[in-house]
Amino acid sequence: MSTLRGLKGRNAIVTGGAKGQGFSHVLALADAGCDIAVLDVVAPVEGAYPLATAEMMEATITAVEERGVRCLGLPCDVRDEAQVEAAVSKALAFFDGRIDILVNNAAVGLAGSIQEIRVEDIDLVLDTNVRGPILVTKYVAPAMIAARFGKIINISSGVTAAGVANLSPYVASKYAVNGLTSAWAMELAEFGINVNAVSPPTIRPGDGQGSGMLTALAGQFGMTPQEAYEELSSQQNMPGPKWRGESRHISDAVVFLASDNADQITGQVLAADSGMSAR
Numbered sequence: 001m002s003t004l005r006g007l008k009g010r011n012a013i014v015t016g017g018a019k020g021q022g023f024s025h026v027l028a029l030a031d032a033g034c035d036i037a038v039l040d041v042v043a044p045v046e047g048a049y050p051l052a053t054a055e056m057m058e059a060t061i062t063a064v065e066e067r068g069v070r071c072l073g074l075p076c077d078v079r080d081e082a083q084v085e086a087a088v089s090k091a092l093a094f095f096d097g098r099i100d101i102l103v104n105n106a107a108v109g110l111a112g113s114i115q116e117i118r119v120e121d122i123d124l125v126l127d128t129n130v131r132g133p134i135l136v137t138k139y140v141a142p143a144m145i146a147a148r149f150g151k152i153i154n155i156s157s158g159v160t161a162a163g164v165a166n167l168s169p170y171v172a173s174k175y176a177v178n179g180l181t182s183a184w185a186m187e188l189a190e191f192g193i194n195v196n197a198v199s200p201p202t203i204r205p206g207d208g209q210g211s212g213m214l215t216a217l218a219g220q221f222g223m224t225p226q227e228a229y230e231e232l233s234s235q236q237n238m239p240g241p242k243w244r245g246e247s248r249h250i251s252d253a254v255v256f257l258a259s260d261n262a263d264q265i266t267g268q269v270l271a272a273d274s275g276m277s278a279r
Contacts, residue, residue, distance in 0.1 A: 006260030008033030011095040013088070015039045015078055015136055016106030018052035018060045020211040021155065021203060024247035025103050026060060027067075028255050034101065035070040037091035039084075039136070041106075042075045047124050048108050049216030056209050070094075078106050078132030088139035099143045101258045104133035104154045104177075109170040109213050111220040122169045129173035133180060141188065150193040151258045154181050155250070156269055158201045161277035162236050166220075178269050185267030194266040198253045201245035201274040202232040211247055238275030245274045 012029050016022035017038035026036055038060055040052040057073045064071035072094045076087040091099065107129045110121045133154055144150030157174040164171055177197060185195040205214040205225040218228035229244075237243040253272040256262055271277045 004032065004255065004259040004261055007255070007258060010034045010100040010258070011037070011098055012101035012103065012258070013037045013039060013091055013099055013136070013140060014103040014105055015076075015132065016041075016052070017103075018042060018056040018073070019209050020206075020213065021200070021247045021250055022103070022105040023056075023060060023209045024251045025105060025254050027063060028248070028251035029101070029103075029258065030064045030067040030069050030071070032255055032259075033069060034258075035095065036064050037072045037074055037094060038064075039074045039076040039078065039087050039091075039106070041077045043077075045077070045108075045124070047110070047120055049212060051108075051212070052209075059209065078136055079127040081135050084132075084135040085139050088136065092143060097143060098147060099140050100147075100149065101151045102137065102140045102144075102153070103254055103258075104136060104152070106132050107155065107173070107213075109167060109217065111166050111217050113166050114168055117169065125169040126173055126176075129170070130176045130180075133177065137180075137184065141193075144193050145188070145191045148192045150188070150191075151262075152184060152188075152193065152195040153254050153257050154195070154197040156181070156197040156199040158199050158236065158271070158273035158276035160199065160269075161271065161273065162279065164236075181269060182267050189266065194257070194262065196257045196262070196265060196267070197269045198250055198257065199269050199271045199273050199277070200250045201237055201243075201276050202229060203250070204229055204244065204246045206247075233274065236276045236279070237273075238279070243274040245272075249274075
């Protein structure tokens with residue numbers, strides 16, 4: 001029987017890891033035996049819906065340590081190069097200089113028609129979703145290059161395979177993530193580094209440390225979070241009740257790509273998207 005190999009004892013950084021999909025990825029990697037550094041902004045961000053809090057970060061650290069592995073919580077706004085450089089430096093010290101896995105998960109999505117979208121909303125989405133992964137990878141990559149090993153996993157979106165109205169900056173940012181994935185896979189291949197992405201569908205919203213993006217967008221769509229989840233899922237996914245995305249489905253894909261089982265996979269966008277890209 002095949003099992004996931006090569007995860008126990010590895011060191012992983014997850015951005016946006018104290019809430020939503022990132023929190024799910026953190027727990028999945030911890031369950032697989034990885035030590036974790038969690039980067040998250042843990043403070044209000046002007047123009048954004050509620051993101052992670054300091055209390056959520058503490059709860060994340062506790063949840064990881066309860067799984068018998070180590071965890072370092074690092075408050076960090078991935079848009080800010082100085083904060084990213086400092087956070088990655090602290091993670092490297094915590095991990096004795098070795099970072100094996102990077103999950104570029106931190107992201108925001110804001111709704112608005114193209115004729116009404118505010119410039120500050122465009123900047124927030126693109127700076128978080130594109131500039132953020134670039135900056136974090138910039139400071140993580142040297143350690144991976146020195147080790148001639150690494151797994152970089154970017155979180156894209158199923159919106160790159162389906163036309164979605166009123167989310168154009170978010171859609172553009174996720175196309176950019178796909179481009180970064182391809183470019184970095186080529187650039188870092190000679191150093192033995194795998195670079196891939198996972199493309200989720202609409203994710204079931206949740207309270208607390210659950211996924212919050214759809215909860216915030218639902219009000220702009222004039223729906224409850226659950227109504228928006230069902231409406232978007234029924235429009236975009238394969239037909240039938242099975243095809244409903246949850247954070248755990250994306251975490252399964254992340255853990256696979258981080259494992260030795262995926263050693264010959266690079267430059268790919270894995271569509272764990274409930275069939276969005278096949279419609």
